[in-house]
Amino acid sequence: MNLSRPLGLIAALLALTTLYALPTFAPRAMVQDLFGILTLLVLAMNWNMLAGFAGLVSVGQQAFVGIGAYAMFAAVILMGLDPLVGVLIGGLAAAAFAVPMAFFAFRLNGAYFAIGTWVVADIARLAISQWKALGGGTGTSLPKGTAKDMAFVGPIKEALGVSTAAAADALTFWLMLTLAVAMLATSYVFLRSRMGLGLQAIRDNENAARSVGVDPLRIKAAVFVLAGFVTGLCGALAFIQITRVTPDAAFSVIDWTAFVIFITVIGGIGTLPGPIVGVIVFYALQRLLADYGTVYLIVLGCLGIAVMLFARRGLWGLFTDRSGIDPFPLTHRPPTSLALRHGDLK
Amino acid sequence: MIWIDTLAQGLLLGGLYALFAAGLSLVFGIMRLVNLAHGDLIILGAYLILTIAHATGLHPFVAVLLAAPLMFGLGWALQTFLLNRVLGNDILPPLLVTFGLSVVIQNGLLSAFTADSQKLTAGAIEAQSMDLGIVTLGVMPVLTFASAVAVVFALNQLFYRTALGRAFRATSDDAVTAQLMGIHPQRVFAMATGIAMVVATIAALYLGTRANFDPSIGPARLLYAFEAVIIGGLGSLWGTLAGGVVIGLAQAIGASVNPEWQILSGHLAFVLVLLIRPRGLFPRAND
Numbered sequence: 001m002n003l004s005r006p007l008g009l010i011a012a013l014l015a016l017t018t019l020y021a022l023p024t025f026a027p028r029a030m031v032q033d034l035f036g037i038l039t040l041l042v043l044a045m046n047w048n049m050l051a052g053f054a055g056l057v058s059v060g061q062q063a064f065v066g067i068g069a070y071a072m073f074a075a076v077i078l079m080g081l082d083p084l085v086g087v088l089i090g091g092l093a094a095a096a097f098a099v100p101m102a103f104f105a106f107r108l109n110g111a112y113f114a115i116g117t118w119v120v121a122d123i124a125r126l127a128i129s130q131w132k133a134l135g136g137g138t139g140t141s142l143p144k145g146t147a148k149d150m151a152f153v154g155p156i157k158e159a160l161g162v163s164t165a166a167a168a169d170a171l172t173f174w175l176m177l178t179l180a181v182a183m184l185a186t187s188y189v190f191l192r193s194r195m196g197l198g199l200q201a202i203r204d205n206e207n208a209a210r211s212v213g214v215d216p217l218r219i220k221a222a223v224f225v226l227a228g229f230v231t232g233l234c235g236a237l238a239f240i241q242i243t244r245v246t247p248d249a250a251f252s253v254i255d256w257t258a259f260v261i262f263i264t265v266i267g268g269i270g271t272l273p274g275p276i277v278g279v280i281v282f283y284a285l286q287r288l289l290a291d292y293g294t295v296y297l298i299v300l301g302c303l304g305i306a307v308m309l310f311a312r313r314g315l316w317g318l319f320t321d322r323s324g325i326d327p328f329p330l331t332h333r334p335p336t337s338l339a340l341r342h343g344d345l346k
Numbered sequence: 347m348i349w350i351d352t353l354a355q356g357l358l359l360g361g362l363y364a365l366f367a368a369g370l371s372l373v374f375g376i377m378r379l380v381n382l383a384h385g386d387l388i389i390l391g392a393y394l395i396l397t398i399a400h401a402t403g404l405h406p407f408v409a410v411l412l413a414a415p416l417m418f419g420l421g422w423a424l425q426t427f428l429l430n431r432v433l434g435n436d437i438l439p440p441l442l443v444t445f446g447l448s449v450v451i452q453n454g455l456l457s458a459f460t461a462d463s464q465k466l467t468a469g470a471i472e473a474q475s476m477d478l479g480i481v482t483l484g485v486m487p488v489l490t491f492a493s494a495v496a497v498v499f500a501l502n503q504l505f506y507r508t509a510l511g512r513a514f515r516a517t518s519d520d521a522v523t524a525q526l527m528g529i530h531p532q533r534v535f536a537m538a539t540g541i542a543m544v545v546a547t548i549a550a551l552y553l554g555t556r557a558n559f560d561p562s563i564g565p566a567r568l569l570y571a572f573e574a575v576i577i578g579g580l581g582s583l584w585g586t587l588a589g590g591v592v593i594g595l596a597q598a599i600g601a602s603v604n605p606e607w608q609i610l611s612g613h614l615a616f617v618l619v620l621l622i623r624p625r626g627l628f629p630r631a632n633d
Contacts, residue, residue, distance in 0.1 A: 057441050059382070104617060107624050108576070110437045111380035115572040119613055122569060126610040137606075253565065258449055265442055294453040301450035308439045308446070309431055 019177055023170035024160060031166075031173050035241060037283050038176040042234040043260045044267075044275035045183045046227040051261075052270035053191065054223045055203045060117025061257045063101065063124045064094040064228045065235030066250035070128055072236035073245050076142060078133060083142070083150050087175075087236040094232020097124065098225040106221070118253070125251035139246030146243075172241050179237070183230060188272060191330050195219060200330070203270075254297075262304045268314030272330065277316045352602045353595065354481045360574075360594025361491030362556070364587040365549035366567050367574035368497050369542030371586040374575065376518045376538045377433060377531075379440050383448040385568030387543060390451055391417050391550030392559050396464055406466040410551045414544045421543030425536040433535070448564065455561035466554035490552040494590065497545055498583045504541075505583070514538060518581075566609075573616040579626030588627055592619065 023031050043061065050056040068090035075086035101120050108116040129137040147153060147168035157167035190196045201209035202216045209216065235256070239245050249255070259282065267278025282300070289296035311318050320326045370384050381387075394416060398409040428447075432439035474485040505511040513534050516524040521531045553559060553567070570593055577592050578585025593612045600611025619627070 051438065055438075057438060059445070104620070107620060111378075111441055112572075112576065114382070114441055115380065115569065118565075119569055119573065119616060122566075123610065123613045123617070126613070130606065254449075258445070261442065261445060262449075269438070294456050297453040298450050298457075301446040301448075301453070304446040305428070305443050305450075308443045309428075312439065 016181065020174065023166075023173055028162075028166045028169055031169050032241070035169065035173045035176055035238075037279055038173070038180050039234060039238045040259060040263060040282065041275055041279045042176065042180050042183055043231060043256060044263045044279060045180070045187060046231050046234075047257075047260045048264045048269060048275050049187060049223055050227050052264065052274070053196075053199050053203060054220050056220060056224060057111070057114045058105075058117040058224075059114045059253065059257055059261075060101070060105075060119075060121035061231055061260060062251045062253050062255075063097065063117070063121035064231035065238070065256040066121075066128065066247070067097050067124060068094045068232030068235035069239035069245050069250045070131070070134060071232070072239060073134055073140065073142065076146060077140065083146060083240050084152075084175075087233055087240065090236025091229045091233035094235070095225050095229035098228030101228075102221050102224045106217070121251060121253070125247050128251070129247040134245075137247060139244065139249070141244045142240070147240075150240075169241065172237055176234070176237055179230070179234060184272070184276075191272070195222075196330075199223065259300075262300045264314075265304045265307050266300075266314055268316030268318075269312075271313060271316045271320075274314050274316045277319075278314065281315065348602070351481050352598050354483060355487070356595035356598030357591055358483065358487035358491045358594070359598055360587075360591030361487070361494035362549070362552055362590070363570045363574050363593050364494040364590030365490070365497060365545065365552060366571035367578075367586045367590055368494070368501060368583065369545040369549070370568075370571045371575045371578070371581075371583055372501060372545070373538055373542045375581045375583075376514050377535050379429065379433060379535075380444070381429075381542075382441060382444040382568065383451055383564075384444075384542075384546070384571060385566065386448045386451040386455075386564035387417075387421075388546045388550050388553060388567055389559060389561060389564040390455065391543070391547040392466070392554040393455060393459055393464070395547070395551060395554060396466055399466065406468050406551060406555055410547060413550075414547045417543040417547045418540040421546075422536045422540040425539035426532070429539065430532045430535060448568075452561050452564060459561065461560055461562070463558035463560050464554070465558050466551070468555045472555060486552070486556055490556070493548060493552065494587060497548060498587050501541075501545070501583050510534075510537060570612065573612065577616060577619045577626055579629035582626075582628045585626060585628035592627075 019034075022034065043065070047058065047061055050058050068087075070090075071093035072083060072086035072090040075081040075089045076083050081089070101117070105113055105116040105120060128134075134140050148164045150168060150171070152171055153164060153167045156170055157164055160167060160170065162170070191200070198209065198214040199219050201212070201214055202219065206216055235250070239250065242249075263278035263282045264275050265278070266281055267276065268274030285296055285299060285303075289299060307314055313321070366385070366388060370381065373379050373381055391413060394413045395406055395409050398404065398412050399406050402409065402412075404412075424447075428443065429440060432443050468486070471485055471489075475482050476485060476488070503511075505514060513524070513529050516527065516529060517531045517534045524534075525531060570590075573593050574589035575586050576589065578587070578589030592615055596615030597608045597612040600614075601608035
């Protein structure tokens with residue numbers, strides 16, 4: 001029996017409880033910082049599903065963040081809905097956009113898929129810059145008092161005894177944390193399921209996967225649209241906290257895709273904990289090099305290149321290879337001969 | 347008559363995009379490598395010409411002769427020491443390495459040259475034009491287009507008339523068999539990337555003399571170049587020129603309706619072509 005799994009589970013539960021309790025005792029700046037980290041984590045987990053497991057190297061994730069954010073702003077400003085409803089609309093709008101995007105980008109195989117998605121994201125940015133009701137190219141802000149009127153903010157404010165702004169921060173933080181946990185749990189269950197196994201089989205050898213009855217197009221399209229949905233939710237939620245949206249900020253390839261790619265690659269692409277490790281390294285680097293301007297982007301780029309050259313499964317891959325410990329195994333144990341004899345695998 | 351003018355300007359703009367794309371097309375044709383840093387390397391070339399022109403007082407058209415061998419060396423070194431190590435069946439490593447390179451070059455340029463806009467000054471030629479009766483064309487755009495045609499012609503000659511070109515084609519068709527014939531694929535790749543960087547330097551010359559540039563505009567050039575390659579069809583250099591012209595025309599027509607629509611119409615033309623002809627206008631390669 002392997003002891004590392006229950007121990008890892010207990011450590012994870014402890015960390016999670018601390019994180020959920022954070023807004024009750026930590027200063028607001030820390031909650032906001034962690035919110036930013038969690039945003040990147042959710043984005044990285046989604047990109048990891050696409051690039052690391054489905055073999056879809058998208059450089060167009062900013063399309064979903066931007067569309068999610070703009071749909072949320074439209075819901076609040078044009079329809080007068082609650083921002084939280086807006087977040088859901090944002091996710092749905094991003095998923096709806098992912099369908100034609102997949103139809104188009106899936107025609108481009110391999111490496112060209114990457115630039116194809118980038119082009120589509122640029123189309124989305126330019127098209128939304130024409131949306132005059134939401135400020136066109138200069139963008140717009142959430143109306144004053146939006147945070148105060150948001151559902152659950154009042155009760156949180158009273159329970160914690162903090163300002164409205166801090167209560168809104170706590171709420172968005174909890175939602176983002178929940179999204180991250182849900183994403184992690186769903187990924188784990190999905191990847192160990194029949195469909196997830198098929199997905200990894202496609203990544204490793206598409207022809208072999210086809211020959212045993214896996215339909216690559218269907219699974220890839222499903223993953224692409226689902227990742228679009230979650231990325232849209234995440235983008236909309238992030239922009240509730242930012243409160244101001246412009247096409248350049250919402251569709252920024254650096255903020256929403258480049259960082260996310262480096263985080264995943266450094267942490268370990270194609271591994272579940274990779275994005276978590278990567279986001280911690282990213283945050284540490286950002287803190288360490290904060291005074292040197294663009295240097296940290298250069299360091300990040302060089303680190304990404306170094307990982308691809310010397311350790312393709314990233315830091316987490318190095319760790320599991322060296323230590324032999326893997327708390328989140330995605331491999332299936334081969335069936336025992338007993339199970340075969342009983343006909344369990346018919 | 348304004349329409350003829352718009353079409354002529356679009357055609358000439360297409361020449362610039364074809365120059366952006368020719369290097370990308372060459373590298374992809376030979377080693378199936380998509381270089382996400384191609385746009386940033388063009389901008390790097392523009393800064394190199396600028397630095398040489400400033401330091402020596404040379405005209406940009408002369409400075410480019412000094413910049414081109416340096417860029418060739420850079421391309422050769424990049425391929426030999428970095429990209430050759432990640433080429434293989436897995437498309438992920440080369441993509442991520444060139445993406446990392448793109449971010450490194452962009453921010454390196456930003457710290458070295460700041461975000462200020464720069465321009466290569468070519469003197470009186472910038473403002474000269476020629477009157478053809480129906481339309482009046484700028485000398486610089488005509489020169490750009492002529493250079494694009496010359497570059498594509500020269501690359502085709504290289505490809506089909508020289509020993510190096512034969513090595514290019516052989517490696518592209520079957521690297522393993524080419525190796526049996528005494529060709530070193532890795533050296534061939536390094537030459538190809540070096541030549542692609544020379545073409546990128548020529549593109550940088552026209553980019554820098556026609557308009558302002560700053561460290562952040564590389565990725566947009568990559569997108570135009572990529573669209574031209576795909577529209578033209580993979581593996582065809584004349585197709586790449588045609589693809590550049592399609593993007594140039596679409597942008598000029600879009601801009602004549604509403605200046606804000608310039609880039610958007612180029613992208614939409616790309617999507618449209620791809621929906622109608624998934625393999626581009628003149629496909630040659632089979633993948």
